[in-house]
Amino acid sequence: MPGGDRTQDSGEHIWSRRNLLSLGASFSILGMFGAVTLAIVRMLFPRVLFEPATAFKAGLPKDYIPGAVDDRWIKSQRVWVIRTDTGFYALIAICTHLGCTPRWLGPENKFKCPCHGSGYTKDGVNFEGPTPRPLERAAIKLADDGQILVDKAMRYRYELGQWDTPGAFLKFSS
Ligand code: FES
Structure with a gap:
């Protein structure tokens, strides 16, 4: 039935959008987590310039x-x-x-x-x-x-x- 197909199609589209949104949110959280981890690692290992002895x-x-x-x-x-x-x-x-x-x-x-x-x-x-x-x-x-x-x-x-x-x-x- 054409009407049923439309509902099913529409449901799949909504599901796809939800998937995309949650995927985007996951990436954002992952990115933030990565940035925080990087900041912590930089604090633990500060950049030090080793110069030759004078x-x-x-x-x-x-x-x-x-x-x-x-x-x-x-x-x-x-x-x-x-x-x-x-x-x-x-x-x-x-x-x-x-x-x-x-x-x-x-x-x-x-x-x-x-x-x-x-x-x-x-x-x-x-x-x-x-x-x-x-x-x-x-x-x-x-x-x-x-x-x-x-x-x-x-x-x-x-x-x-x-x-x-x-x-x-x-x-x-x-
Ligand atoms: S660098 Fe200019 S004369 Fe030596």
């Missing part, structure tokens, strides 16, 4: 040649250790213009930045190019075991008169 041992003083710019720590630490007649200093190899890594040009006796051409003396003082200030020095001292200890977290700036402070230079005579 201090490193740079070997024994006798390993360095007086007057030479030693670049053995450039790749791993971005630091040059320079030995003078009276001691050591550690220069941070970050150009003070926009942060590129300068290179030591031995024959020209200067550091030169490949990005925009800033130049620095062996001491780290800027003398050419766009950089507004000298390179920074890292804290340097002797560790208990006799090795040179460099700490990049502590920095000294020439223009602030900080290169004369004790940590900026390690007095040493062999």
Whole structure:
């Protein structure tokens, strides 16, 4: 009978809509549950940034040649250790213009930045190019075991008169 079919069809449609509604509600509840779970997990395991250590041992003083710019720590630490007649200093190899890594040009006796051409003396003082200030020095001292200890977290700036402070230079005579 056509009328009965219509009722049955209509009933199936209503049932389908109900199914869809309850399915949607289930997804919503599931989504909320997931969001709450995620929030709890994030609270339990906060995002922590593990940065490499800022201090490193740079070997024994006798390993360095007086007057030479030693670049053995450039790749791993971005630091040059320079030995003078009276001691050591550690220069941070970050150009003070926009942060590129300068290179030591031995024959020209200067550091030169490949990005925009800033130049620095062996001491780290800027003398050419766009950089507004000298390179920074890292804290340097002797560790208990006799090795040179460099700490990049502590920095000294020439223009602030900080290169004369004790940590900026390690007095040493062999
Ligand atoms: S970043 Fe070194 S000169 Fe610009």
